[in-house]
Amino acid sequence: MTRESLTSTALERAERHCEEQGSKLTDKRRQVLSGLLTSEKALSAYELSDFCRTELGHNILPMSVYRILDFLEEQNLVHRLNLANKYVACSHIACEHEHRLPQFLICTSCHRVEEVSLPSSVMSSIEGGAKTAGYHLVRNQLELECICSDCPA
Amino acid sequence: MTRESLTSTALERAERHCEEQGSKLTDKRRQVLSGLLTSEKALSAYELSDFCRTELGHNILPMSVYRILDFLEEQNLVHRLNLANKYVACSHIACEHEHRLPQFLICTSCHRVEEVSLPSSVMSSIEGGAKTAGYHLVRNQLELECICSDCPA
DNA sequence: TCTTTAAATGTTATGTTGTAACAACAAAGA
DNA sequence: TCTTTGTTGTTACAACATAACATTTAAAGA
Numbered sequence: 001m002t003r004e005s006l007t008s009t010a011l012e013r014a015e016r017h018c019e020e021q022g023s024k025l026t027d028k029r030r031q032v033l034s035g036l037l038t039s040e041k042a043l044s045a046y047e048l049s050d051f052c053r054t055e056l057g058h059n060i061l062p063m064s065v066y067r068i069l070d071f072l073e074e075q076n077l078v079h080r081l082n083l084a085n086k087y088v089a090c091s092h093i094a095c096e097h098e099h100r101l102p103q104f105l106i107c108t109s110c111h112r113v114e115e116v117s118l119p120s121s122v123m124s125s126i127e128g129g130a131k132t133a134g135y136h137l138v139r140n141q142l143e144l145e146c147i148c149s150d151c152p153a
Numbered sequence: 154m155t156r157e158s159l160t161s162t163a164l165e166r167a168e169r170h171c172e173e174q175g176s177k178l179t180d181k182r183r184q185v186l187s188g189l190l191t192s193e194k195a196l197s198a199y200e201l202s203d204f205c206r207t208e209l210g211h212n213i214l215p216m217s218v219y220r221i222l223d224f225l226e227e228q229n230l231v232h233r234l235n236l237a238n239k240y241v242a243c244s245h246i247a248c249e250h251e252h253r254l255p256q257f258l259i260c261t262s263c264h265r266v267e268e269v270s271l272p273s274s275v276m277s278s279i280e281g282g283a284k285t286a287g288y289h290l291v292r293n294q295l296e297l298e299c300i301c302s303d304c305p306a
Numbered sequence: 307t308c309t310t311t312a313a314a315t316g317t318t319a320t321g322t323t324g325t326a327a328c329a330a331c332a333a334a335g336a
Numbered sequence: 337t338c339t340t341t342g343t344t345g346t347t348a349c350a351a352c353a354t355a356a357c358a359t360t361t362a363a364a365g366a
Binding site: 082083103105107108114116118119121122125126129130132133134135136137138139142143144145146147148149 | 235236256258260261267269271272274275278279282283286287288289290291292294295296297298299300301302
């Protein structure tokens with residue numbers, strides 16, 4: 001399956017998903033999501049604005065990109081990586097996979113991102129540690145600084 | 154033990170630590186570290202610059218604060234929290250505790266931070282997951298968005 | 307002690323990330 | 337058609353961070 005067809009499958013899926021939620025995947029939103037799907041790595045809002053313009057010919061100013069990313073994040077179509085201040089398309093848009101505690105492996109060199117799922121035992125252990133210290137987790141997302149196999153150590 | 158004496162103990166400890174490393178805890182560096190120890194919560198470089206000036210009477214411009222924080226981080230005397238873009242004093246400066254995989258519980262409301270240690274089994278499990286995906290962890294630090302017991306949910 | 311060198315800090319400018327506030331436009335329903 | 341609501345455009349600015357170079361201080365060697 002080519003990357004292009006994966007992307008268009010994901011876009012169709014995203015469109016249906018939005019409709020089910022009673023919201024719309026407008027042209028601009030589709031363009032932003034498509035940019036993130038095409039880029040194959042995490043991008044900042046500004047980088048994504050550039051990418052859409054130079055690679056896809058869509059002119060979307062950063063302010064709009066932010067708003068659209070907020071929307072897409074609410075729809076669980078993209079994830080914001082706080083560690084890197086960048087965004088990635090959810091790797092499960094195009095599959096039936098249930099949404100669970102995502103663990104993001106972020107290559108600090110090339111910004112490639114892998115989204116994997118944690119064993120629930122790990123997360124409950126982390127959650128337990130927090131509870132003991134009097135804290136309550138508000139976001140079950142783990143972000144880890146890594147080097148990927150393509151990048152030199 | 155009062156907060157003041159804890160802070161001064163930590164500063165003495167930090168000074169000795171730096172000497173052992175062949176570097177020096179200069180006046181400015183001591184002032185920045187002291188600010189972070191006194192503040193009791195995570196501060197950005199700019200906030201710390203303000204805090205040092207208004208609370209401690211030390212005028213240290215943000216640019217210098219950044220450089221000094223870099224130094225203090227190298228010495229493991231402070232930690233940078235990427236999730237919040239803020240810095241905290243290491244909670245183990247003044248004790249004999251060994252440095253292990255720290256897990257930072259960050260209250261997104263009041264920025265209080267608790268530094269706890271993960272069971273090594275949890276970390277090795279996370280590390281294993283990364284390895285399977287072809288990634289290598291470069292920073293064994295977990296940062297978690299929380300609400301602390303003092304803040305309303 | 308004097309000189310040289312390296313380290314630390316000061317200073318100015320600028321880059322990057324993110325938000326606030328309001329205007330313009332478009333789609334949907336009464 | 338008119339109104340309402342949601343989306344996008346536009347401008348301005350706030351917060352976080354670094355680059356580049358000047359100045360000062362400390363240390364080390366002659």
